[in-house]
Structure formats: structure tokens, C-alpha cells
Amino acid sequence: xxxxxxxxxxxxxxxxxxxxxxxxxxxxxxxxxxxxxxxxxxxxxxxxxxxxxxxxxxxxxxxxxxxxxxxxxxxxxxxxxxxxxxxxxxxxxxxxxxxxxxxxxxxxxxxxxxxxxxxxxxxxxxxxxxxxxxxxxxxxxxxxxxxxxxxxxxxxxxxxxxxxxxxxxxxxxxxxxxxxxxxxxxxxxxxxxxxxxxxxxxxxxxxxxxxxxxxxxx
Amino acid sequence: xxxxxxxxxxxxxxxxxxxxxxxxxxxxxxxxxxxxxxxxxxxxxxxxxxxxxxxxxxxxxxxxxxxxxxxxxxxxxxxxxxxxxxxxxxxxxxxxxxxxxxxxxxxxxxxxxxxxxxxxxxxxxxxxxxxxxxxxxxxxxxxxxxxxxxxxxxxxxxxxxxxxxxxxxxxxxxxxxxxxxxxxxxxxxxxxxxxxxxxxxxxxxxxxxxxxxxxxxx
DNA sequence: TTTATTTTTTAGCCAAGGCTAAAAAATAAT
DNA sequence: ATTATTTTTTAGCCTTGGCTAAAAAATAAA
Numbered sequence: 001x002x003x004x005x006x007x008x009x010x011x012x013x014x015x016x017x018x019x020x021x022x023x024x025x026x027x028x029x030x031x032x033x034x035x036x037x038x039x040x041x042x043x044x045x046x047x048x049x050x051x052x053x054x055x056x057x058x059x060x061x062x063x064x065x066x067x068x069x070x071x072x073x074x075x076x077x078x079x080x081x082x083x084x085x086x087x088x089x090x091x092x093x094x095x096x097x098x099x100x101x102x103x104x105x106x107x108x109x110x111x112x113x114x115x116x117x118x119x120x121x122x123x124x125x126x127x128x129x130x131x132x133x134x135x136x137x138x139x140x141x142x143x144x145x146x147x148x149x150x151x152x153x154x155x156x157x158x159x160x161x162x163x164x165x166x167x168x169x170x171x172x173x174x175x176x177x178x179x180x181x182x183x184x185x186x187x188x189x190x191x192x193x194x195x196x197x198x199x200x201x202x203x204x205x206x207x208x209x210x211x212x213x214x215x216x217x218x
Numbered sequence: 219x220x221x222x223x224x225x226x227x228x229x230x231x232x233x234x235x236x237x238x239x240x241x242x243x244x245x246x247x248x249x250x251x252x253x254x255x256x257x258x259x260x261x262x263x264x265x266x267x268x269x270x271x272x273x274x275x276x277x278x279x280x281x282x283x284x285x286x287x288x289x290x291x292x293x294x295x296x297x298x299x300x301x302x303x304x305x306x307x308x309x310x311x312x313x314x315x316x317x318x319x320x321x322x323x324x325x326x327x328x329x330x331x332x333x334x335x336x337x338x339x340x341x342x343x344x345x346x347x348x349x350x351x352x353x354x355x356x357x358x359x360x361x362x363x364x365x366x367x368x369x370x371x372x373x374x375x376x377x378x379x380x381x382x383x384x385x386x387x388x389x390x391x392x393x394x395x396x397x398x399x400x401x402x403x404x405x406x407x408x409x410x411x412x413x414x415x416x417x418x419x420x421x422x423x424x425x426x427x428x429x430x431x432x433x434x435x436x
Numbered sequence: 437t438t439t440a441t442t443t444t445t446t447a448g449c450c451a452a453g454g455c456t457a458a459a460a461a462a463t464a465a466t
Numbered sequence: 467a468t469t470a471t472t473t474t475t476t477a478g479c480c481t482t483g484g485c486t487a488a489a490a491a492a493t494a495a496a
Contacts, residue, residue: 005483026444039484041445046482058444058491089332099326106320114307223453244474257454259475264452276461276474 002052004105007074008033009043010052011104013063014071023060072136078104079125080115086126086179087119093126093178126179128158128216139218146182147192147210154183155215162212170209174198182215220270222323225292226251227261228270229322231281232289241278290354296322297343298333304344304397305337311344311396344397346376346434357436364400365410365428372401373433380430388427392416400433 002010012032016024026044030037048055052067063071081103085096113134116122123139124130132138149155157180160167171177176198183197192207220228230250234242244262248255266273270285281289299321303314331352334340341357342348350356367373375398378385389395394416401415410425 003482027442035483036485037444038446038486042483045445085329089329089336091328091332095328099324099329102324102326103321106317108317108320110309110313111303111307111317114309118307221452245472253453254455255474256456256476260453263475 001107002070005043006047006052007070007105009040009047010063010067010071011074013053013061014068014075017062023062025060029061069136072132072138074104076132076134076136077106077112079129079131080112080119080122082125082127083119083122083131084115087122096126124156124179124181124216128156128179130216141216141218143214144217145211146184146194146196146205146213146215147207149184149187149194149215149217151184151187153217154181155217156181157213158216159214160212161214167209167212171213174203175201176213219325220288223261224265224270225288225323227258227265228281228285228289229292231271231279232286232293235280241280243278247279287354290350290356292322294350294352294354295324295330297347297349298330298337298340300343300345301337301340301349302333305340314344342374342397342399342434346374346397348434359434359436361432362435363429364402364412364414364423364431364433365425367402367405367412367433367435369402369405371435372399373435374399375431376434377432378430379432385427385430389431392421393419394431 009029012029013024016028016032020028026037026040029044030040033040044053044055044061047053047067048061051064052070053061053063055061078100081100082093082096085091085099086093091099116134122131130139130141143158144155145161146155157176157178159178160171176182180198184194185197185202186195188194192210194205194207194210195202196205227247230247231242234246234250238246244255244258247262248258251258262271262273262279265271265285266279269282270288271279271281273279296318299318300311300314303309303317304311309317334352340349348357348359361376362373363379364373375394375396377396378389394400398416402412403415403420404413406412410428412423412425412428413420414423
């Protein structure tokens with residue numbers, strides 16, 4: 001069993017080594033966790049002894065397989081709870097992070113198993129990020145522009161390229177927000193326009209619109 | 219904001235002063251929390267400075283109004299989460315305590331407001347204990363025998379007087395367990411037998427049966 | 437290739453919460 | 467009313483997870 005502090009370090013290092021690719025520097029961890037480098041050194045040395053990560057002085061830290069497993073479980077919990085908060089308690093997607101930060105540390109594998117089932121084993125959280133399955137497997141996703149999808153593919157809205165007021169209002173009107181699933185029903189070869197499905201709504205979007213929306217795809 | 223340790227002390231003292239009536243001794247707290255008396259003394263002195271309880275050396279501790287408020291909020295959270303675990307995640311009522319012990323420390327008033335609404339503002343938890351409302355008011359309940367109820371009253375099953383195998387099997391068959399709501403539809407003056415409703419089922423119970431079941435009533 | 441600068445680590449300190457052992461107060465027994 | 471026993475407190479120490487300031491290593495600049 002890992003302490004709250006340990007879990008938070010593991011989670012942070014996991015996220016950092018996704019982006020920064022490879023070993024993570026002491027300073028990077030410190031900055032990301034809003035703490036001091038000296039504190040990070042201490043903790044990283046402790047976690048290294050626990051075989052959660054490998055650590056070479058002055059070089060940085062890198063999670064072991066065990067460490068990644070722990071991190072993945074935390075991420076799974078975090079994202080499932082976010083789905084719960086949004087889908088069941090009707091929170092808005094941008095209000096749930098803080099609460100999920102707390103809920104992700106609740107210890108009970110049975111709880112998560114049942115929560116997952118209760119939520120219908122969702123594949124994405126309300127921000128459009130993929131939820132690892134119970135074995136820790138992430139679906140490998142790619143961030144693309146909506147315009148890059150083909151007919152009968154789908155994507156989860158994760159952001160916009162340029163955010164003009166008009167565009168955001170358009171998305172709002174069409175009930176597209178972060179985490180929304182978008183099915184591509186058809187695509188016009190000639191002008192790149194598409195027919196998409198959002199919820200139960202089906203409508204037409206121009207290439208200009210589809211070029212401005214980022215989606216996460218499998 | 220109170221720490222995890224502080225919240226646990228406050229909660230424990232709250233429960234102890236319900237039963238033991240009045241001031242709570244250092245040893246009682248220590249035993250109940252499975253810790254040492256010396257640790258209790260330290261914490262109780264700290265909480266006294268924070269005006270959460272009044273404490274007289276060698277005499278014991280007693281929660282202030284503020285302390286009771288904090289305790290009540292924790293109890294409310296604990297019991298609402300238990301309802302969630304049983305009603306929504308289909309845990310059995312005797313499996314949920316540990317998990318609720320963790321969930322009760324999640325900080326977010328909005329979360330509890332929404333959880334309560336989501337659950338239909340339940341008045342009792344799965345053990346038949348009353349859930350304080352958002353202002354901290356407990357419905358004042360009384361523990362009675364089912365046989366003491368009158369027509370059109372209801373009670374929440376909280377236990378049995380004598381537990382023979384046959385009796386427990388009977389309850390099982392009738393889908394009566396801890397936390398089950400029982401409506402008294404009719405009562406026969408002559409022999410004390412009753413017609414009760416459990417879920418959507420309505421059936422007859424003899425006085426002997428009704429005399430053996432404890433229920434919580436408003 | 438020295439010298440400066442940045443990054444990281446070490447050393448020493450602090451607060452929270454716990455523990456043990458000894459002292460002090462309260463309570464019970466003679 | 468003493469003495470014995472139990473309860474509670476104090477004193478001192480431990481671990482976790484922070485912090486600051488100084489030292490050491492790595493990196494960049496001259």
C-alpha cells in the first residue's frame with residue numbers, strides 16, 4: 001500500500017514521462033507538483049528503494065513496470081470518477097478535476113470494478129482522455145483534426161485549434177464540448193465537408209469547421 | 219479545514235458522546251480508535267485550542283456546537299456514500315463500511331449536495347441509521363419492536379432480538395434485511411398480527427415474528 | 437579548458453501524529 | 467485516612483513529508 005504522497009509522486013512522474021519521453025528530471029517533478037527539488041530528491045530515493053522507479057543521481061527518475069502499473073490504476077480511478085461526476089451527478093467537465101484528485105486515492109479494487117460496470121465501462125473520461133482497462137491497457141489514441149477522420153470513424157472532442165467566440169458559440173449550439181463523441185457518418189470528397197452525429201443529432205459541417213476541432217481517436 | 223486524523227477524532231468523540239452521554243474519557247477514545255491514551259491527550263488538547271471541543275484535564279472531552287456540526291457533516295457523508303454503494307453499486311450492506319470510512323473524508327460540499335439528490339435524499343443508510351439533512355438535523359428516531367408499530371406507520375429494520383437460524387431464513391425469504399423499509403398496512407387488535415409491506419410485497423406476519431424484529435422509527 | 441551558471445543533492449530543521457516510559461492525578465480499597 | 471490501583475498526562479523519541487541553505491555535480495559560456 002502506498003501513501004497519499006507516494007501515489008501523487010508516482011502519478012506525476014507517469015504523466016511527465018509520457019510527454020517528456022524517458023527519464024524525468026527532479027526539477028520537472030518539483031515544478032509540476034509545486035514543491036521543492038530537495039523534497040523530490042528525498043521521495044524519489046525512497047521510491048527507488050521500493051522498486052517503483054529507477055533513479056540515477058543527477059540523471060533523473062523513470063518508473064519501473066511496477067511503478068507504471070500503480071500509476072495506471074490511479075489514472076483509471078481518476079478518470080472513472082470523473083465520468084461518474086459528470087454523467088451521474090451532472091457536474092460540468094471542467095469542475096471535476098479537484099474532486100477526482102481526492103477520489104482517485106480511495107483504496108478498493110472491488111469498488112472500482114463495480115463503479116466501472118455501473119458507468120457502462122466507459123472508454124473515455126469527460127475530457128476525452130482514454131480510461132485504461134482493468135489490466136492497465138490504454139487504448140492507443142491519436143489526436144487528430146476532425147477533418148482527418150474518414151467515414152464511419154469516430155472521435156472524442158478534446159479541443160479546438162483556434163477559439164474565436166463565434167466558433168465556440170457554434171459548438172455550444174451544436175452541443176459539442178470536451179468529451180463529446182462525434183461519429184462521422186459521411187464525408188464529401190470534393191470539399192471535405194462532413195455529415196456527423198453528435199448524440200442523436202445528425203448534421204452537416206463544412207471543412208472549415210472540421211479543420212478547427214481536435215478529436216481523440218482509437 | 220481539518221486533517222484526516224482530526225476528522226476521525228471528531229467523529230469518534232461524537233459517536234461516543236451519543237451513547238456514553240456527556241463527557242468522553244481519554245481512554246474511551248483511545249480504545250475506540252485503537253490508539254494510545256497519550257496520543258489522544260495530545261490531539262484532544264489541540265482540538266480544544268481549535269474550539270472544536272471543550273476539554274478539562276483528567277475529566278474528559280465534549281464537542282462544542284462547532285464540533286458537533288463538523289461531526290454531523292462527516293456522518294452525513296459517510297451514510298450517503300453507504301447508500302450509494304448499496305443502492306447503485308450493489309454492494310451488500312455489510313461490505314460498505316470500510317470504503318465509506320475513506321469516502322467520508324472527501325471535501326466538497328457541492329459533491330454531497332449532488333450525491334444526495336442523485337440518491338433521492340434518503341433518510342436512512344443501509345444499516346437503518348438516520349442520515350442528517352444538509353443543515354445537520356437528525357430525524358429523532360426510536361428503536362422499537364415491529365410489534366409496537368401501529369397501522370400506517372413504518373420502520374427501518376435494524377436488527378433482530380433473538381437470532382435463530384429459522385428466523386433468519388424466514389427474513390431472508392421475505393427479503394427483509396438491515397435497512398429494509400417496512401410499512402405496516404394493518405394490525406389485528408385481537409392477536410397482534412400484522413399485514414406489512416416490504417418492497418412491493420405485502421404479506422401477513424404473526425405477533426411472534428413482529429416481536430423479534432427491531433425497527434428504527436421517526 | 438577554465439569559469440559561470442544551472443541543476444541536483446545533502447545536511448539540518450520543522451510540524452503532524454504516533455509511541456513508550458515515567459510522573460501525576462483521580463478513584464478505589466483497606 | 468492512608469494505601470493501592472487505575473486513569474491521564476507529560477516528556478522524550480520516532481517516522482513521514484515538507485522546507486532552507488550550502489555543497490557538489492552537470493552543463494553552458496568564454
